[in-house]
Amino acid sequence: MAKYPFESIEKKWQQRWETEKTFRALEDPSIPKEKRRYVLDMFPYPSGAGLHVGHPEGYTATDIYCRFLRMNGYNVLHPMGFDAFGLPAENYAIQTGTHPEVTTMANVDRFRTQIKALGFSYDWDREVSTCTPDYYKWTQWIFLQLFKKGLAYESEMPINWCPSCKTGLANEEVKDGECERCHTKVTRKRIRQWVLKITAYADRLLEGLDRVDWPEPIKLMQRNWIGRSEGASVHFSLPGHKETLEVYTTRPDTLFGATYMVLSPEHPLVPALTTNECKAAVEAYVQEAARKSDLERTDLAKDKTGVFTGSYALNPVTRKEIPVWISDYVLISYGTGAIMGVPAHDERDWDFAKAFGLPIIQVVAAVGETGPFDREPKECTAADGFAVNSGQFDGLPTPEAIKRITVWLEEKGIGKKAVNYKLRDWLFSRQRYWGEPIPVVHCKKCGIVPLDEKDLPLLLPQVTSYTPTGTGESPLANIPEWVNTTCPKCGGPAKRETNTMPQWAGSCWYYLRFLDPNNNKAFVDPGIENYWMPVDLYVGGAEHAVLHLLYSRFWHKVLYDVGAVSTDEPFLRLVNQGMILGEDNQKMSKSRGNVINPDDIINNFGADSMRVYEMFMGPLDVSKPWSTAGLVGVSRFLERAWATSEKPIVQEAASIELVKLLHKTIKKLTHDTNTLNFNTGISQMMIFLNEISKLETIPRSLWEPFVLMLAPYAPHLGEELWEKLGNSESLAYASWPIWEEALTLDEEKEIVIQVNGKIRDRLTVSAGTEDAVLRERALDSPKAKEWIGDKDVVKIIVVRDKLVNIVIK
């Protein structure tokens, strides 16, 4: 079998699609809402390394699905663009002096060429890059909306500081205590930052998850990330001080067991509470903690450390004085930055109390446990039970005790019910050049003043050096003529904000710009937004499970609140594609030398082989190793399809067996394509082709539907075969074949005869044979008789069209 001429075929059809704008999506009002679909890929960051074989996996999946939808009469929006701001281009600029825009645009061109070589049916008229002024004008506009709603604020806060990049990092850019990009150990530094108040949307981000069709594990990860907990805040008075110490606890029922308090080293009350005798030790500890990175703080925390402040707090229920300590196991960023130590019922508190010889009092007992409860418990338990050593609350089961003590605290005015989140506000500024400038100015007289919307975009100026200033400010701070400006409000002198936005900003809303990419009056026309939104299917890697998808949902909800979009959740259905591993079953990486380059595969086997192979490897959502040997099998399948098309295609009727196989194939492929189970769908096409390729002449009634079904998977070959059938129009909008249910059913069924669950015989009967008949025929089977022997038949199970199980004893 000769190799089919994929090079010429693929080139030819890619050109046809491009010049004819085959896949342009128009907002045709005559197509009803239920016949419109928005299918979105996570757009790539155009790295210098070029396209990875992982990219085409999700892109092929959505492409097949979109082509399938079009053939089923849907109006499909399927765009592609580039997440073009980002650190690698800037780091390259620092090394070489090349403007990041130059690098980025070259990479974008390369990516576009590589993506087009795979024959995806994108509407390229809608392409966007987040780094173009046309685009980031609207990223800045959205920032202004956030600012006006009070959701963007400045804060002087300790941040992760990378001494090598000389810039601040968000928590999520720190991996194992190291800078995600350059792997330098991260330290802490206080710096002025812009922060977005995502916590204000915590409950809505949580609630919205109940209304979207996403994988449960991903929803769970988002829920855990938001980390909502209910409990109580309690004020502890501090004898000798007018302030009180507020703590948050999920277990107010253990208040009687609180024998000490711990503040985070960064807690504002630490200086006031430190007595002269303890001052030296406390200050040393605070300094030590500040110097440490998060890695060290968590690592060293295997043994609890801490120092006594010298002060005492009053336990509001026992009226006993309890010592106030500081320790780095208490985080300033969660709750109030202070805790009550209940060593008997919290592992961490237990370790701390044991390390420093603090008293341990049991206040919860397991159901069925009998006292006495007046001695120090042997082990710590956080489990529910009933209250002991808790005065008036003794005997109450834990949930009841929590309620009653919370009420009691409220009555006394020393506490109340409280909700807390693990989610923190989003550190939104970067001390970088290659990002969207934050469109505000700092005016001595008016404070922080946002730019007028009509003055957007605020363009990134040219700089001579991309190197960070080292003071924590971005390279923009080195351009006085840009920094010094006038206040939009009072007209007096003002300074521009020199921080830029993080890469997440542009990717937070790109799916909206695809709707109306050239609009310069609005970020999207409301009519067009309403036409397509929400996104019906969003496919991308699971590594974005939390951050990108949470940030994006947050922005979308804000845009919904300002009336800019019509839905409050952006992505109805989410599918995460699995990772493609190297042939050695390891993550692909340069250092392992197991990287597969898509260009090589396309050159040697063609884009269609690449596409079909990636879909044939296994289920879309699991990780799977690349195998060039496996690719060969798929390539043979396409060659066989080509070879079959070279045989005479005739008008003769096909045999009933093949007609039935065709209808079964249409049914299975329709179902599997619709549910994105491409691997089993392809296998069904293989079964069909294996059969018809045996024929000397090919009935057109079999071949035509096969070509149509193959087309979404191998579109270049599909179009070519369609043309060979005498069609002059593209098959992109031809009708997907329809199956006839009656032709998918077998007239005869093989019935398995089991004796005690073991297969002993088989018989062939016509479909739908009555249970009673099956029972008789099974009992008549000589082999079954042999196995039954003289045993008693206890029971006979009949499953129509499938099996008879004779149970004997």
Next chain:
RNA sequence: GCCGGCAUGGUGAAAUGGCAUACACGGUAGACUCAAAAUCUACUGCCUGCGAAGGCGUGUGGGUUCAAGUCCCACUGCCGGCACCA
């Protein structure tokens, strides 16, 4: 440590609680060929057996069921995420 996912032939994998291993790779044998490649055909889970046939088999151990890869319980291993969240 916690959370989540996965575990099936030599390999990638398939299987509404009802014939385990479809499809593909690889392998073996044969056809075609001067020869090779390509292609085509047959076989290909393991064990016993000349064969007929039988037994075993979906990470391990239990359980539910007439029937378990699939459901339940306990464990082991691998992969991913999180990191003292009070």
